[in-house]
Amino acid sequence: MRASVFDALASFDRPASAYDVAEAVSKARGKRVAANSVYRILDLFVGTNLARRVESANAYIANQHPGCLHDCIFLICDTCGQATHIDDDKLSEGVRAAAEHAGFAEVRPVIEVRGRCEDCS
Ligand SMILES: [Zn+2]
Ligand SMILES: [Zn+2]
Incomplete structure (x- = not known):
């Protein structure tokens, strides 16, 4: 089940909701899976x-670099929903x-920038 959820999440090219x-x-899987168990x-x-x-999008995105711990910064397009991921440790620090x-x-910075991506502007 976990593998299926991860594969599904990774198949999205933008943040996906539960x-x-x-x-x-x-x-x-050919059978109904409840959003609640996916949430967990x-x-x-x-x-x-x-x-x-x-x-800000109430959504999830597969982490491209699970090995390193960053305070990731997301740029989220209001038009197409695409999220661009940048790491700027100076900013988050x-x-x-x-x-x-x-x-x-127990500070956990959440930095998200809303706007329009290069393709949409
Ligand atoms: Zn990051
Ligand atoms: Zn866009």
Whole structure:
């Protein structure tokens, strides 16, 4: 089941919701899979860095580099939904440092930029 969910997630070229993934898994397995169980597995993937959550899109994306821990920055196109993934440690470290300076603990920066991608603009 986990492998099917991961394959389905990786087959999307943009962030996919749990419902999108549940539909793809249902199709691939030939039987209905509940979005709830897909949700649980996706959260498990996020916990183990196999997938990333795109908060503002309420969606998930397979992590291209599960080996390295970044505070990933996503550029999300309002028109086509495509998410471009960039890593700028200087930027995220600045956010992290500012939050910690304010006494905030277990800081997990979520940096998402909405706009229009190169293809759509
Ligand atoms: Zn990253
Ligand atoms: Zn676009």
